[in-house]
Amino acid sequence: xxxxxxxxxxxxxxxxxxxxxxxxxxxxxxxxxxxxxxxxxxxxxxxxxxxxxxxxxxxxxxxxxxxxxxxxxxxxxxxxxxxxxxxxxxxxxxxxxxxxxxxxxxxxxxxxxxxxxxxxxxxxxxxxxxxxxxxxxxxxxxxxxxxxxxxxxxxxxxxxxxxxxxxxxxxxxxxxxxxxxxxxxxxxxxxxxxxxxxxxxxxxxxxxxxxxxxxxxxxxxxxxxxxxxxxxxxxxxxxxxxxxxxxxxxxxxxxxxxxxxxxxxxxxxxxxxxxxxxxxxxxxxxxxxxxxxxxxxxxxxxxxxxxxxxxxxxxxxxxxxxxxxxxxxxxxxxxxxxxxxxxxxxxxxxxxxxxxxxxxxxxxxxxxxxxxxxxxxxxxxxxxxxxxxxxxxxxxxxxxxxxxxxxxxxxxxxxxxxxxxxxxxxxxxxxxxxxxxxxxxxxxxxxxxxxxxxxxxxxxxxxxxxxxxxxxxxxxxxxxxxxxxxxxxxxxxxxxxxxxxxxxxxxxxx
Amino acid sequence: xxxxxxxxxxxxxxxxxxxxxxxxxxxxxxxxxxxxxxxxxxxxxxxxxxxxxxxxxxxxxxxxxxxxxxxxxxxxxxxxxxxxxxxxxxxxxxxxxxxxxxxxxxxxxxxxxxxxxxxxxxxxxxxxxxxxxxxxxxxxxxxxxxxxx
Amino acid sequence: xxxxxxxxxxxxxxxxxxxxxxxxxxxxxxxxxxxxxxxxxxxxxxxxxxxxxxxxxxxxxxxxxxxxxxxxxxxxxxxxxxxxxxxxxxxxxxxxxxxxxxxxxxxxxxxxxxx
Numbered sequence: 182x183x184x185x186x187x188x189x190x191x192x193x194x195x196x197x198x199x200x201x202x203x204x205x206x207x208x209x210x211x212x213x214x215x216x217x218x219x220x221x222x223x224x225x226x227x228x229x230x231x232x233x234x235x236x237x238x239x240x241x242x243x244x245x246x247x248x249x250x251x252x253x254x255x256x257x258x259x260x261x262x263x264x265x266x267x268x269x270x271x272x273x274x275x276x277x278x279x280x281x282x283x284x285x286x287x288x289x290x291x292x293x294x295x296x297x298x299x300x301x302x303x304x305x306x307x308x309x310x311x312x313x314x315x316x317x318x319x320x321x322x323x324x325x326x327x328x329x330x331x332x333x334x335x336x337x338x339x340x341x342x343x344x345x346x347x348x349x350x351x352x353x354x355x356x357x358x359x360x361x362x363x364x365x366x367x368x369x370x371x372x373x374x375x376x377x378x379x380x381x382x383x384x385x386x387x388x389x390x391x392x393x394x395x396x397x398x399x400x401x402x403x404x405x406x407x408x409x410x411x412x413x414x415x416x417x418x419x420x421x422x423x424x425x426x427x428x429x430x431x432x433x434x435x436x437x438x439x440x441x442x443x444x445x446x447x448x449x450x451x452x453x454x455x456x457x458x459x460x461x462x463x464x465x466x467x468x469x470x471x472x473x474x475x476x477x478x479x480x481x482x483x484x485x486x487x488x489x490x491x492x493x494x495x496x497x498x499x500x501x502x503x504x505x506x507x508x509x510x511x512x513x514x515x516x517x518x519x520x521x522x523x524x525x526x527x528x529x530x531x532x533x534x535x536x537x538x539x540x541x542x543x544x545x546x547x548x549x550x551x552x553x554x555x556x557x558x559x560x561x562x563x564x565x566x567x568x569x570x571x572x573x574x575x576x577x578x579x580x581x582x583x584x585x586x587x588x589x590x591x592x593x594x595x596x597x598x599x600x601x602x603x604x605x606x607x608x609x610x611x612x613x614x615x616x617x618x619x620x621x622x623x624x625x626x627x628x629x630x631x632x633x634x635x636x637x638x639x640x641x642x643x644x645x646x647x648x649x650x651x652x653x654x655x656x657x658x659x660x661x662x663x664x665x666x667x668x669x670x671x672x673x674x675x676x677x678x679x680x681x682x683x684x685x686x687x688x689x690x691x
Numbered sequence: 692x693x694x695x696x697x698x699x700x701x702x703x704x705x706x707x708x709x710x711x712x713x714x715x716x717x718x719x720x721x722x723x724x725x726x727x728x729x730x731x732x733x734x735x736x737x738x739x740x741x742x743x744x745x746x747x748x749x750x751x752x753x754x755x756x757x758x759x760x761x762x763x764x765x766x767x768x769x770x771x772x773x774x775x776x777x778x779x780x781x782x783x784x785x786x787x788x789x790x791x792x793x794x795x796x797x798x799x800x801x802x803x804x805x806x807x808x809x810x811x812x813x814x815x816x817x818x819x820x821x822x823x824x825x826x827x828x829x830x831x832x833x834x835x836x837x838x839x840x
Numbered sequence: 841x842x843x844x845x846x847x848x849x850x851x852x853x854x855x856x857x858x859x860x861x862x863x864x865x866x867x868x869x870x871x872x873x874x875x876x877x878x879x880x881x882x883x884x885x886x887x888x889x890x891x892x893x894x895x896x897x898x899x900x901x902x903x904x905x906x907x908x909x910x911x912x913x914x915x916x917x918x919x920x921x922x923x924x925x926x927x928x929x930x931x932x933x934x935x936x937x938x939x940x941x942x943x944x945x946x947x948x949x950x951x952x953x954x955x
Contacts, residue, residue, distance in 0.1 A: 188778040192770055195763075196763075199762075202760045203761065247776065247780075332927070333930060349934045350934075352934050353931060371885050371916075374885075374913065375888040380912075797904065
């Protein structure tokens with residue numbers, strides 16, 4: 182079985198998602214146990230793949246072939262769909278599995294049975310399958326299919342609480358943007374297929390010549406994936422979506438935006454790595470700065486705690502774009518600071534998942550207890566919910582990049598790398614962090630400080646445990662970042678920055 | 692709906708289902724396959740919804756949802772069948788058993804008993820699409836009906 | 841020239857779809873706009889695989905020696921159509937739910953979520 186670990190990490194949640202409604206008809210506890218088993222299985226499979234990839238290099242798995250490593254048929258032409266897991270893909274898988282392991286047990290306890298729990302669990306499993314597929318696939322069209330799987334599952338998750346009037350609206354808006362994003366991606370794939378007659382990422386990458394059609398396709402890829410990742414001019418779906426989805430499932434939506442960013446890195450570094458000039462890199466940097474600044478200012482204006490956190494989450498996307506963008510700009514000269522910025526940007530994906538995930542869980546707890554997220558009505562919750570207040574504080578400080586928490590560990594790398602590229606970049610990033618600190622200080626003060634209010638509802642213990650796990654993760658990654666950076670982040674950054682030829686030779690041989 | 696529509700629906704319903712089944716069955720030989728055949732078969736359900744009203748089928752929602760899940764599970768399970776080799780590997784093709792005849796090369800009259808797991812996957816997808824599209828049509832019709840009257 | 845006609849139609853379809861998304865405010869029309877873009881992209885994919893004088897890529901009773909059109913773009917188009925059905929159904933379902941809550945399909949009047 183272990184030889185099939187990459188595909189099992191995708192196929193098991195897919196099968197599990199389809200089977201969940203059937204098992205729910207038998208008994209609710211069987212369904213819960215089943216979902217738990219699926220997520221645990223995905224965790225084990227992803228862990229196994231990650232260890233294998235980090236120690237032994239790229240893992241190629243060809244679907245439907247006579248043996249899993251039969252990448253090319255005679256003539257050196259890959260025809261089958263294949264999964265190609267390099268260090269970056271494995272790292273993305275680890276983030277996904279981590280968040281799934283936190284989100285699903287909490288969801289089992291948190292979601293009310295009468296509010297479509299079975300549906301939410303099914304969609305969650307399918308979303309997980311889609312995200313894993315995007316992280317592991319080595320085929321452009323296959324990536325599009327998984328992109329749409331995540332789009333549909335995510336939007337259904339956002340909108341399935343149809344008895345509220347806001348959820349369907351948020352879901353419609355999001356679905357509209359996700360559809361356009363998916364179609365732009367498909368158009369880009371069609372352009373490349375029309376020119377080169379291939380869909381395999383590595384094979385197309387070898388053939389790319391940098392013609393006008395290639396550039397048009399690159400523009401479409403950039404537009405599609407930035408839209409899906411909630412970068413600045415098209416970020417407005419994200420606060421609605423994050424705000425309206427059941428909070429424990431918002432954790433998976435965060436990973437969904439990150440895997441779209443991962444797709445962007447894959448397109449820029451691996452697919453177009455051979456022909457890219459610095460213009461695209463500076464474009465990504467500019468988008469990053471725009472995203473972080475716009476989102477931070479939007480967060481300042483929010484009175485809804487959920488939307489405030491969501492804008493905070495969007496601004497973190499900007500940091501990732503900045504870090505990796507600097508890496509992209511410096512890819513031709515390969516100075517040290519380019520790799521430092523890359524490491525920061527990629528490390529920040531993991532840190533962002535933990536901090537934003539914790540913040541969303543805190544918002545869920547507040548809403549569960551008080552029935553509202555409006556900061557004008559909240560206040561004084563710190564007396565009744567000291568643990569939630571503490572977790573919110575830890576996550577806010579981490580998000581603003583205060584030492585010794587994990588946000589600082591990755592942001593300092595981004596600052597360092599981008600400062601060497603241009604001091605202005607680092608200045609904007611630091612100032613935005615300070616602004617975010619102010620925003621979250623105000624949110625903390627508004628929700629948790631003030632005169633004591635009575636709290637009747639208890640926060641369920643699985644949610645508190647999930648919060649605790651995330652908070653411990655934040656502390657560990659902040660106190661000893663060196664180990665994780667060396668073990669996972671540096672290989673992932675190098676796989677993108679230097680590893681294109683390894684990726685290509687793993688698929689095409691020689 | 693009028694008696695004309697209802698009578699014609701009674702006649703066409705089995706024909707549409709059979710044609711859908713035919714398209715699914717011959718998916719590996721002729722144009723068509725699971726999705727197309729399932730869509731044809733779902734049009735039979737849509738006809739019933741139009742002719743007899745959505746209420747006539749509203750008791751079947753659970754059945755459709757179960758059938759859809761079953762189709763999905765069957766499809767994924769057929770992928771797992773290949774795990775001895777690779778995921779989705781066509782272990783039945785050329786084995787001489789079910790759908791296991793070797794495929795003749797070049798233009799030929801077509802042999803239904805070929806293509807291994809592909810016809811089975813077509814059936815799985817066909818049932819999923821039949822149930823899925825049928826449920827979509829039925830639910831939209833039920834939705835509108837409650838609101839207008 | 842006549843061979844390029846499908847591509848011209850693709851451009852027109854995609855442009856019409858984008859214009860619909862930008863200019864129209866009715867939710868159903870927005871869904872139609874997505875449908876138009878999708879048709880344009882699908883037509884583009886199918887046109888890519890066309891071979892002049894080609895027959896369908898199916899060996900059952902195929903005339904021998906005739907060129908066949910490329911099957912891969914057709915498979916891609918079919919996948920894209922299936923996905924399109926799912927997204928369209930989902931969006932229409934949301935539109936129905938929104939109409940129930942608000943009694944209108946005008947995107948300007950249903951903005952609970954701003955800022």
